[in-house]
Amino acid sequence: MESKLTKSGMMSVTYEGRTSEFPVFEGTHGPRVVDIRAFHKETGLFTFDPGFTSTGSCESHITFIDGDEGILLYRGVPIDDLAEKSNFIEVAYLLLHGELPTSTELHDFNHAITMHTMVHEQLKNFYSGFRRDAHPMAIMVGVVGALSAFYHDSTDINDPKQRVIATHRMIAKMPTIAAMAYKYSIGQPFVFPSNELDYTSNFMRMCFAVPAEEFKCNPVLCDALDKIFILHMDHEQNASTSTVRLAGSSGANPFACIAAGIASLWGPAHGGANEAALNMLEEIGTVDRIPEYIARAKDKDDPFRLMGFGHRVYKNYDPRAKVMQKACHEVLGAMGIKNDPLLEVAMELEKIALEDEYFIEKKLYPNIDFYSGITLKALGFPTDMFTVLFALARTVGWIAQWSEMIEDPTQKIGRPRQVYTGAANRPYVPIVQR
Numbered sequence: 341m342e343s344k345l346t347k348s349g350m351m352s353v354t355y356e357g358r359t360s361e362f363p364v365f366e367g368t369h370g371p372r373v374v375d376i377r378a379f380h381k382e383t384g385l386f387t388f389d390p391g392f393t394s395t396g397s398c399e400s401h402i403t404f405i406d407g408d409e410g411i412l413l414y415r416g417v418p419i420d421d422l423a424e425k426s427n428f429i430e431v432a433y434l435l436l437h438g439e440l441p442t443s444t445e446l447h448d449f450n451h452a453i454t455m456h457t458m459v460h461e462q463l464k465n466f467y468s469g470f471r472r473d474a475h476p477m478a479i480m481v482g483v484v485g486a487l488s489a490f491y492h493d494s495t496d497i498n499d500p501k502q503r504v505i506a507t508h509r510m511i512a513k514m515p516t517i518a519a520m521a522y523k524y525s526i527g528q529p530f531v532f533p534s535n536e537l538d539y540t541s542n543f544m545r546m547c548f549a550v551p552a553e554e555f556k557c558n559p560v561l562c563d564a565l566d567k568i569f570i571l572h573m574d575h576e577q578n579a580s581t582s583t584v585r586l587a588g589s590s591g592a593n594p595f596a597c598i599a600a601g602i603a604s605l606w607g608p609a610h611g612g613a614n615e616a617a618l619n620m621l622e623e624i625g626t627v628d629r630i631p632e633y634i635a636r637a638k639d640k641d642d643p644f645r646l647m648g649f650g651h652r653v654y655k656n657y658d659p660r661a662k663v664m665q666k667a668c669h670e671v672l673g674a675m676g677i678k679n680d681p682l683l684e685v686a687m688e689l690e691k692i693a694l695e696d697e698y699f700i701e702k703k704l705y706p707n708i709d710f711y712s713g714i715t716l717k718a719l720g721f722p723t724d725m726f727t728v729l730f731a732l733a734r735t736v737g738w739i740a741q742w743s744e745m746i747e748d749p750t751q752k753i754g755r756p757r758q759v760y761t762g763a764a765n766r767p768y769v770p771i772v773q774r
Contacts, residue, residue: 341748343399348372369404369413385758397582398748402435402740403574410656415439423567428539428733429453431570432511435740436707450539454576456512457533457542458584459520460490467524476521477606478729483517484510485599495593497746507739512566514735516540518728519546525724540566543732548720560674561719564667565729568712571660572730574737576653580604580611584738585745586754594742601738602731611727611734617648618713618723621682621689630688638698648710649693650703657705664711665690671718682714 345365351374353360360382366372373396380386389395412419415434422431426440433441433449441449444658465546466483487509488495523546531546541557549555569741575581583604587597605611624633636644651655651658672680690706693699716726745751 341399341401341744343750344368345399345403350556355385358383365724367399368416369406386759388759392582392756397577398585398745399750400741400744401438402744403576403737405576405653406649407653407655410654410659414658419571420663421661423570423660426570428566428569431573432736435574435736436507436743437471451474452508453512453539454535456509456580457516457535459513460514463487463490464520464530468521470524472525472527474525476518476725477602477731479521479524479572480517480728480731481599481603481606483521484514485596485604487513487595487658488593491595495595497588497591497593503594503743503746507743510594510598510735510739512682514732515543518548518725518732519543521728522547522721522725525722538562540569558674560670564671565719567663567667568715571663571712572733574734574740578610579607580734581738581741584742585770588742588745589751589754591753594739597742598735598738601734605731605734606657606727609729613647613707613721614709614713614716614730615726617709618682618717618726620647621685621714624685624689626681627684627688630685630692634692634696646689646704648713649689649699649706651705651707654705654707655703658707660708661706661711664708664715665706668711668715668718671715675718679719680714680716680718686710686714 344473345367347363348366350361351364353362360379362382363375364372364380365375376387387395402415404412404416414422414431415438417434417440418648429450430441431447432447432453437445463486464481467479468488470479470482491506491509494502496502496507516533523530529551531551533542535542537545537557541562544557544562545555561687577585582600584597586603587600588594592600600728608616624630632704633644634645636642637646668683672678672683677683690710693704699705713723713726716729717723721729731769
């Protein structure tokens with residue numbers, strides 16, 4: 341990967357009478373960065389940044405977020421344009437290759453993905469080893485990690501051809517693996533993929549078709565799910581993406597790296613936020629109870645928090661939420677759901693959040709999780725499948741980030757430092773003297 345950083349100056353640091361200088365760089369968008377790779381060597385100090393929220397861990401060409409302005413770009417293209425005008429496979433190509441595909445490139449890429457949708461027959465045995473009530477994300481972590489035991493011809497990260505094969509396999513097989521996890525959890529037979537369908541329609545069929553009946557996906561529902569997939573494909577260096585990069589920095593095979601990303605995504609503070617938002621709306625129940633919960637949210641002594649509002653990065657309206665709100669209405673309309681109590685509560689909460697001084701001051705705008713939970717429930721997915729769908733979509737971003745890291749000549753094995761505050765050096769005390 342060719343660096344596109346531009347040097348814009350130097351920053352001086354004086355400590356204990358010694359002054360050291362460090363280069364300042366800038367990228368295409370975003371704040372300037374201080375290159376502190378030689379900081380410890382020059383000063384004898386480490387920097388302290390819990391959560392790495394002020395640290396640029398890598399240079400990337402893939403995704404950009406401006407949280408203050410509410411902007412999300414995939415390879416420079418606004419997310420709302422892609423969600424409204426493109427489709428999953430086309431956006432996947434964009435994230436992986438850096439440019440939107442020509443008709444021929446799109447056809448060839450779609451064919452390459454389609455030809456890998458089946459999974460090894462013996463992989464089905466993994467599912468029977470799980471309890472029927474196992475969380476689908478637990479199954480996903482195990483099965484995806486096991487792929488390296490079945491596809492030995494795509495685990496050499498130093499071979500560009502094997503990296504491409506692994507990329508195609510993971511994007512193609514993730515819907516099949518996810519649908520099998522869902523089918524296993526409800527006791528229904530697995531449905532094999534149908535290569536004549538597009539990516540999202542094929543996934544819907546594998547989830548909701550049964551052998552006894554013909555299945556045809558409602559185009560409005562498939563389009564909404566396709567938008568959800570696009571909106572969740574990548575989001576800069578979040579916890580799961582950073583996990584994939586950190587695992588990959590050790591030279592781990594790509595299947596293991598993606599399994600690590602899935603495990604990180606499983607956390608309720610990350611991928612489980614849409615499930616938490618839906619649970620909150622169900623807890624509130626009706627519009628007349630909203631004032632009670634708003635008062636609780638404002639009370640510092642009350643542990644209750646409004647889920648689906650605010651974002652670690654966005655300090656403006658989440659651009660993905662605007663697309664998701666529209667898709668949510670379209671799904672409920674297509675299914676004839678006119679008076680959905682959850683949506684009524686959601687709409688009233690949104691109105692309050694955009695007008696109430698408390699929310700405006702704290703910039704607690706509705707985020708994508710606020711609407712995606714309602715939409716996914718309307719599509720027929722149980723709440724424990726929400727994060728699985730997130731993982732399915734984010735797999736493309738993880739692979740793009742992993743590939744970029746492998747091709748980056750400055751990449752090193754991740755090794756964060758720490759500030760040690762434990763016991764000082766002390767002697768061992770024999771057990772008879774303790």
